[in-house]
Amino acid sequence: MDGAASAALTLDTAISVSRVGKTFSARHSVRALEQVDFTVQRGEFVSILGPSGCGKSTLLRMVAGLIQPDSGGEVHVLKHLQTQMSDDVGVVFQTHNMLPWETVEANIRLAAEVRKLPKKDIDERVEALLPLLKLEKFRHNYPHELSGGMRQRAALGQILVMRPKVLLLDEPFGALDALTRDQLNVELLRLWQEMRQTVLLITHSISEAVFLSDRVLVMSERPGRIIEDMRIDLPRPRDPRKTKEAVEFGHYVAQLGHLMGVD
Numbered sequence: 001m002d003g004a005a006s007a008a009l010t011l012d013t014a015i016s017v018s019r020v021g022k023t024f025s026a027r028h029s030v031r032a033l034e035q036v037d038f039t040v041q042r043g044e045f046v047s048i049l050g051p052s053g054c055g056k057s058t059l060l061r062m063v064a065g066l067i068q069p070d071s072g073g074e075v076h077v078l079k080h081l082q083t084q085m086s087d088d089v090g091v092v093f094q095t096h097n098m099l100p101w102e103t104v105e106a107n108i109r110l111a112a113e114v115r116k117l118p119k120k121d122i123d124e125r126v127e128a129l130l131p132l133l134k135l136e137k138f139r140h141n142y143p144h145e146l147s148g149g150m151r152q153r154a155a156l157g158q159i160l161v162m163r164p165k166v167l168l169l170d171e172p173f174g175a176l177d178a179l180t181r182d183q184l185n186v187e188l189l190r191l192w193q194e195m196r197q198t199v200l201l202i203t204h205s206i207s208e209a210v211f212l213s214d215r216v217l218v219m220s221e222r223p224g225r226i227i228e229d230m231r232i233d234l235p236r237p238r239d240p241r242k243t244k245e246a247v248e249f250g251h252y253v254a255q256l257g258h259l260m261g262v263d
């Protein structure tokens with residue numbers, strides 16, 4: 001890391017991505033990312049918007065330690081060079097990862113049990129999580145007995161049980177209808193306000209990004225670069241109706257729409 005990049009790694013930095021590029025060379029060579037640089041402070045909620053195929057998921061998987069950048073690029077999470085997955089970082093994908101033959105509660109307990117956390121601690125964590133996720137009444141249900149929104153809430157629970165300091169969300173509500181998605185966004189904000197993890201969210205929805213975030217990063221067409229880093233100065237806590245009716249909300253949405261060429 002050079003001087004400037006290391007200076008950016010202040011005490012409060014949770015995620016630092018510096019000079020990251022990625023070329024995949026499977027069937028044919030694809031340059032997915034080019035010179036990506038950004039930092040996320042501890043406790044910040046940051047969203048990434050960008051056209052389909054610009055490398056958003058690739059970037060998130062790098063922050064998760066699932067794939068490595070090309071030489072020269074570095075990703076640090078909580079001051080550690082990210083070379084593999086760690087329990088400090090939780091990732092939720094668009095499709096859930098629940099075992100169909102286990103109940104909601106058993107699925108939520110799973111990661112903590114695999115890591116052999118004391119039963120008492122797991123019990124406490126699950127009892128705290130179920131009401132937060134509004135799943136108390138469904139704890140004994142199986143995944144196929146849940147609605148899509150409940151399944152994604154349970155999937156979030158499977159990750160939150162590990163109390164990750166950094167939460168990476170790859171379009172976690174992307175497959176849901178608009179109404180359920182709006183409801184889950186409100187719940188996600190509520191959870192974040194209680195737990196205050198650092199969150200990095202990938203979304204295709206401009207209004208979702210503005211509603212949830214402290215900052216929105218916009219990526220270019222592939223190879224993806226960060227072309228905008230916009231601070232969202234809307235007051236918190238954010239009431240959905242008041243926030244979305246605010247003139248400033250409309251301005252942010254319009255500015256981002258313009259940058260993404262959708263206006």
Ligand SMILES: Nc1ncnc2c1ncn2[C@@H]1O[C@H](COP(=O)(O)OP(=O)(O)OP(=O)(O)O)[C@@H](O)[C@H]1O
Pocket residue numbers: 024025026030032050051052053054055056057058059222
């Ligand atoms: N494991 C891989 N092997 C080869 N190519 C890959 C791999 N993963 C991603 N790519 C390519 O890298 C590019 C970026 O993909 P990525 O999934 O990161 O984009 P994205 O912005 O998340 O897309 P979308 O918004 O459509 O989900 C694509 O061209 C994709 O085909």
